[in-house]
Amino acid sequence: MSDLQRPPASGAAWADESDRDRAPARPREHTVVGGDWQELPNVVDDDLMIINMGPQHPSTHGVLRLVLTLDGERILDTRPVIGYLHTGIEKNLEYRPWVQGVTFVTRMDYLAPLHNELAYCLAVEKLLGITGDIPERASALRVLLTEFNRVASHFVWLATGGMELGSTTAMIFGFRERETILDLFEEVSGLRMNHAFIRPGGIAMDLPDGFVPRARTAISALRDRIGEIEDLLTENPIWIERLTGVGLLTAAQCLDWGVTGPVLRSAGVAHDLRKVTPYCGIEQYDFHVPTTDTADAYGRYLIRMEEMRQSLTICEQVLDSLPEGAVMVADAKIAWPAQLALGPDGIGNAQEHIDRIMGKSMEALIHHFKLVTEGFTVPEGQVYAAIESPRGELGYHVTSSGTNKPYRVKVRDPSFLHIGVLPTMSHGLQVADIIVAVASVDPVMGGVDR
Amino acid sequence: MSRDDNPNATLGEQGDVIEAGLDVQLSRELAALRDHLVAAYPELEVLGFRGELTLIAAPERVVELLRFCRDDETVRCELLADLSGVHWPGGTIEASAQETTGWPTYAEEREGRIEIDYLLRSVAHGHAFRVRTSVGDDAPRLATATAVYAAADLMEREVYDFFGVAFDGHPDLTRVLMPDDWDGHPHRKDYPLGGVEVDFKGATIPPPDERSY
Numbered sequence: 037m038s039d040l041q042r043p044p045a046s047g048a049a050w051a052d053e054s055d056r057d058r059a060p061a062r063p064r065e066h067t068v069v070g071g072d073w074q075e076l077p078n079v080v081d082d083d084l085m086i087i088n089m090g091p092q093h094p095s096t097h098g099v100l101r102l103v104l105t106l107d108g109e110r111i112l113d114t115r116p117v118i119g120y121l122h123t124g125i126e127k128n129l130e131y132r133p134w135v136q137g138v139t140f141v142t143r144m145d146y147l148a149p150l151h152n153e154l155a156y157c158l159a160v161e162k163l164l165g166i167t168g169d170i171p172e173r174a175s176a177l178r179v180l181l182t183e184f185n186r187v188a189s190h191f192v193w194l195a196t197g198g199m200e201l202g203s204t205t206a207m208i209f210g211f212r213e214r215e216t217i218l219d220l221f222e223e224v225s226g227l228r229m230n231h232a233f234i235r236p237g238g239i240a241m242d243l244p245d246g247f248v249p250r251a252r253t254a255i256s257a258l259r260d261r262i263g264e265i266e267d268l269l270t271e272n273p274i275w276i277e278r279l280t281g282v283g284l285l286t287a288a289q290c291l292d293w294g295v296t297g298p299v300l301r302s303a304g305v306a307h308d309l310r311k312v313t314p315y316c317g318i319e320q321y322d323f324h325v326p327t328t329d330t331a332d333a334y335g336r337y338l339i340r341m342e343e344m345r346q347s348l349t350i351c352e353q354v355l356d357s358l359p360e361g362a363v364m365v366a367d368a369k370i371a372w373p374a375q376l377a378l379g380p381d382g383i384g385n386a387q388e389h390i391d392r393i394m395g396k397s398m399e400a401l402i403h404h405f406k407l408v409t410e411g412f413t414v415p416e417g418q419v420y421a422a423i424e425s426p427r428g429e430l431g432y433h434v435t436s437s438g439t440n441k442p443y444r445v446k447v448r449d450p451s452f453l454h455i456g457v458l459p460t461m462s463h464g465l466q467v468a469d470i471i472v473a474v475a476s477v478d479p480v481m482g483g484v485d486r
Numbered sequence: 487m488s489r490d491d492n493p494n495a496t497l498g499e500q501g502d503v504i505e506a507g508l509d510v511q512l513s514r515e516l517a518a519l520r521d522h523l524v525a526a527y528p529e530l531e532v533l534g535f536r537g538e539l540t541l542i543a544a545p546e547r548v549v550e551l552l553r554f555c556r557d558d559e560t561v562r563c564e565l566l567a568d569l570s571g572v573h574w575p576g577g578t579i580e581a582s583a584q585e586t587t588g589w590p591t592y593a594e595e596r597e598g599r600i601e602i603d604y605l606l607r608s609v610a611h612g613h614a615f616r617v618r619t620s621v622g623d624d625a626p627r628l629a630t631a632t633a634v635y636a637a638a639d640l641m642e643r644e645v646y647d648f649f650g651v652a653f654d655g656h657p658d659l660t661r662v663l664m665p666d667d668w669d670g671h672p673h674r675k676d677y678p679l680g681g682v683e684v685d686f687k688g689a690t691i692p693p694p695d696e697r698s699y
Binding site for chain 1: 661663694695
């Protein structure tokens with residue numbers, strides 16, 4: 037900040053017109069180190085007001101900061117400021133063996149942990165050239181888990197979005213139904229979130245006994261609950277009033293800004309990577325991609341509700357046609373050597389496996405030790421693997437230099453690009469409506485900041 | 487099970503692989519697309535790996551090529567799906583120096599460079615490919631693609647933040663994920679990692695790339 041722009045020491049002096057003339061027309065740079073609010077009164081035009089929304093505002097979906105330029109209640113400009121949740125996950129991946137990467141990536145978009153794991157593993161498998169060798173059962177279970185995860189993520193969107201509009205019923209309903217799915221995840225992987233369950237080569241372990249009937253019960257219960265929520269909201273006059281015509285984005289704008297997922301589909305483009313570049317055999321299940329032509333927040337609500345139903349249909353089909361067999365690739369140079377099992381103190385190495393490596397086979401012990409500590413090497417090259425996450429195209433751009441650690445992992449997170457479109461989306465809206473607009477794109481800051 | 491009838495195969499492997507080998511391995515659609523693009527831009531270098539098409543272009547022609555890819559009817563990439571960077575530092579690089587694999591160690595002299603990858607996706611045609619360019623890693627500069635794809639705005643800021651590539655003509659080239667007053671560009675391989683001080687007789691944990699464990 038130059039001395040010219042610094043407000044004079046005495047409080048009333050910034051009414052001085054000569055100071056005002058020297059100030060820039062619009063403040064373009066704001067630092068996060070604090071104190072920059074002092075210069076703002078000095079540079080605003082007549083009635084324009086600059087308001088800082090966030091990063092701790094309850095309805096900005098985590099730590100998102102929006103610097104709004106307001107003319108009264110009307111938003112003229114929005115500047116999103118992000119990075120508050122930046123943890124350097126991409127950099128961390130470069131110093132860990134390939135398998136350990138799963139534990140990191142699952143923490144990025146924390147509402148869709150399984151999607152992150154799957155996209156990362158698909159990229160690693162593509163680099164290894166073993167995409168075609170993944171057992172069918174592993175692929176089917178990957179589809180099952182990610183589609184359940186999509187439903188859970190949409191429930192959180194409904195809950196947080198509803199709460200931001202003051203509909204606490206939607207919040208309670210959303211979080212309550214999500215628990216049903218998290219219980220299933222806990223049963224399968226031992227964890228409700230951040231599972232690290234999908235691994236390069238397959239999945240960590242097979243389903244527990246009796247899971248399939250319990251999942252079926254959960255699906256039919258969830259269908260009823262989705263119906264209940266639709267009864268509550270779809271025809272609700274307040275809900276319609278708040279959502280209709282808010283956060284408009286045309287198809288051309290979406291494509292220009294790289295916006296995908298439900299937001300693009302609400303503008304009438306039926307673009308879904310599950311249909312365009314199917315992964316894990318998802319093309320063998322029957323489902324459709326809902327679209328609307330309203331291009332607004334209400335359309336996105338309708339699409340997400342229908343997507344939940346479609347995902348449950350996919351889950352049901354997976355359960356109906358679940359193939360038997362292994363859940364990890366046969367190649368012992370890649371497959372995780374341990375056979376996991378549920379012990380008295382949680383999931384761990386199976387007793388059988390421990391007996392074998394500790395008591396019977398020295399070679400098995402060496403193999404286990406080397407693969408667990410050093411990991412496998414991955415051929416040189418760069419690949420891009422993308423899947424349809426609940427928010428849009430989630431892509432992993434992975435580079436290997438031929439060692440046992442990634443050389444560079446770049447995550448293309450849909451939320452990150454959706455943040456970029458907020459200025460376009462919120463121009464001319466009222467302040468109360470920007471809450472709806474932000475909620476309708478459903479950004480998850482863990483994914484944005486990585 | 488052979489790879490051909492496996493439904494899990496990627497698109498590239500599923501389509502007929504008409505050219506197999508280490509360098510070029512593309513589906514029929516991508517091969518046709520490659521021929522179309524090479525006809526328009528003969529100087530492009532083509533790379534195929536794991537069924538993905540990569541076009542390597544000179545840095546000064548990238549924006550023009552991107553505009554062509556967006557506007558040409560056959561290519562028609564409406565989406566800039568991803569824009570990322572990879573830093574390959576210069577100097578003598580020892581490759582494959584793993585004690586246990588028994589692979590030979592060889593040294594290679596190379597210039598430091600930063601690779602920028604633009605991943606383009608066509609919603610209309612359903613294909614995707616990569617345009618790659620590289621710039622020297624000493625004060626790198628590249629023309630901005632924001633006039634072609636608005637999505638480049640945030641992603642170029644990220645590349646600037648992490649690699650220090652200055653995009654000429656970018657409307658607002660500021661840091662995006664790191665704090666505004668941060669020094670250095672953390673995803674460059676020459677960026678120091680730093681160790682961790684431990685509260686025990688002045689011990690430190692060395693940075694990850696210097697550890698022996």
